[in-house]
Amino acid sequence: MAGRPRDERARATILRHAADVASKEGLAGLSIGRLATDLGVSKSGLFGYFGSKEELQLATVRAASAVYLDEVVQPAMAIAPGLHRLWRLCDAWLSYSRRRVFPGGCFFFTVAAEFDARPGPVRDAVAAASLDWARLMTRTIEDARQLGDLVETTDAEQLAFELIALLEMANATSLLHDDPVAYRRARTAIRARLRSAATVPLSTSDAEK
Amino acid sequence: MAGRPRDERARATILRHAADVASKEGLAGLSIGRLATDLGVSKSGLFGYFGSKEELQLATVRAASAVYLDEVVQPAMAIAPGLHRLWRLCDAWLSYSRRRVFPGGCFFFTVAAEFDARPGPVRDAVAAASLDWARLMTRTIEDARQLGDLVETTDAEQLAFELIALLEMANATSLLHDDPVAYRRARTAIRARLRSAATVPLSTSDAEK
DNA sequence: CCTACCGATCGGTAGG
DNA sequence: CCTACCGATCGGTAGG
Numbered sequence: 001m002a003g004r005p006r007d008e009r010a011r012a013t014i015l016r017h018a019a020d021v022a023s024k025e026g027l028a029g030l031s032i033g034r035l036a037t038d039l040g041v042s043k044s045g046l047f048g049y050f051g052s053k054e055e056l057q058l059a060t061v062r063a064a065s066a067v068y069l070d071e072v073v074q075p076a077m078a079i080a081p082g083l084h085r086l087w088r089l090c091d092a093w094l095s096y097s098r099r100r101v102f103p104g105g106c107f108f109f110t111v112a113a114e115f116d117a118r119p120g121p122v123r124d125a126v127a128a129a130s131l132d133w134a135r136l137m138t139r140t141i142e143d144a145r146q147l148g149d150l151v152e153t154t155d156a157e158q159l160a161f162e163l164i165a166l167l168e169m170a171n172a173t174s175l176l177h178d179d180p181v182a183y184r185r186a187r188t189a190i191r192a193r194l195r196s197a198a199t200v201p202l203s204t205s206d207a208e209k
Numbered sequence: 210m211a212g213r214p215r216d217e218r219a220r221a222t223i224l225r226h227a228a229d230v231a232s233k234e235g236l237a238g239l240s241i242g243r244l245a246t247d248l249g250v251s252k253s254g255l256f257g258y259f260g261s262k263e264e265l266q267l268a269t270v271r272a273a274s275a276v277y278l279d280e281v282v283q284p285a286m287a288i289a290p291g292l293h294r295l296w297r298l299c300d301a302w303l304s305y306s307r308r309r310v311f312p313g314g315c316f317f318f319t320v321a322a323e324f325d326a327r328p329g330p331v332r333d334a335v336a337a338a339s340l341d342w343a344r345l346m347t348r349t350i351e352d353a354r355q356l357g358d359l360v361e362t363t364d365a366e367q368l369a370f371e372l373i374a375l376l377e378m379a380n381a382t383s384l385l386h387d388d389p390v391a392y393r394r395a396r397t398a399i400r401a402r403l404r405s406a407a408t409v410p411l412s413t414s415d416a417e418k
Numbered sequence: 419c420c421t422a423c424c425g426a427t428c429g430g431t432a433g434g
Numbered sequence: 435c436c437t438a439c440c441g442a443t444c445g446g447t448a449g450g
Contacts, residue, residue, distance in 0.1 A: 117233040
């Protein structure tokens with residue numbers, strides 16, 4: 001039931017490929033037969049790992065969350081709370097999108113747009129992941145405010161909304177128009193917005209483009 | 210070839226329904242058989258209007274563009290250029306999204322996310338529509354700047370990027386989390402951003418929530 | 419974990 | 435603009 005080590009590795013390979021495909025073509029576009037062909041296994045063999053297409057979709061969302069944690073959240077949480085961490089969180093997101101960690105750009109952007117008007121467990125999982133991310137951003141802002149790096153009147157939820165809007169716009173525009181300038185625009189806007197709320201200077205040493 | 214009036218009306222009905230479905234489930238999820246069932250006609254009858262699924266998708270994009278023009282662009286272009294028109298353009302977009310003119314929220318948000326990593330004529334049509342919209346926003350900002358309503362140093366493309374980011378975030382968040390507060394957040398951020406660039410006061414009389 | 423198959427649905431066509 | 439059909443592919447299952 002838990003699976004031997006060999007199974008776990010195979011499962012991880014399948015899910016990583018599934019997340020790559022879904023970032024480009026969506027979770028509904030994931031077909032079990034196509035995945036099996038891509039990976040050189042039989043359809044029923046692959047099916048056996050999950051038991052249903054919906055379980056495959058849910059497992060793919062979980063696998064993508066783990067990648068997101070590694071690529072975006074960890075680099076920021078590795079440094080002390082405050083304005084510097086807040087900027088690092090935004091910068092790590094831009095890097096994750098720009099480097100095409102998933103070939104279709106941010107996995108969650110694609111699948112959130114795909115499922116935002118379709119009820120069901122997959123939508124619920126995607127919405128929960130999106131909420132976790134918004135809460136992490138909000139908490140990071142709130143920490144910076146309580147440390148005195150942001151003005152006391154800062155509305156953390158409002159600022160999180162604005163920063164995430166700019167990140168996602170960079171992802172969407174760079175993909176649709178094949179335009180890397182979008183990342184510079186998002187960076188410019190985010191740094192200006194943080195400066196307007198900050199009580200201390202924004203570092204210029206790290207991750208300058 | 211051009212079609213009788215009756216055909217034109219039937220075609221428009223089909224395309225309006227197709228745009229509604231695509232706003233929720235995407236243009237790939239549009240199936241000719243399903244549309245035919247929804248509208249009570251035969252599959253081959255419906256197929257005859259378009260000749261291929263791709264033509265149906267392209268015609269649906271054109272039909273959605275016409276709705277967008279009516280609902281978003283026209284209300285703003287009906288008033289004089291300047292800061293007031295710029296705000297009206299943003300407000301009309303928020304209203305169009307919030308009223309669910311398309312049941313799945315902004316049609317172009319859904320299909321841009323769907324096709325941003327898939328080459329082909331449909332992607333090209335969606336990208337062109339998105340570029341038209343960004344250019345209209347940029348020109349509206351540039352007009353306001355040249356009229357002296359915005360500070361001379363205003364970067365119109367940069368500001369357009371930021372405003373569109375906030376509009377789309379409101380659409381996405383309100384759908385995924387069923388949260389109307391997103392519209393208030395976008396409105397707050399847009400008005401603050403416009404105030405920071407304006408040389409004149411932002412009107413408070415119109416469209417206050 | 420394979421081959422072989424199920425019914426349903428897809429885009430598209432033939433024939434009238 | 436209809437019925438009836440085509441081959442391909444879908445999610446899922448039987449049997450080994």
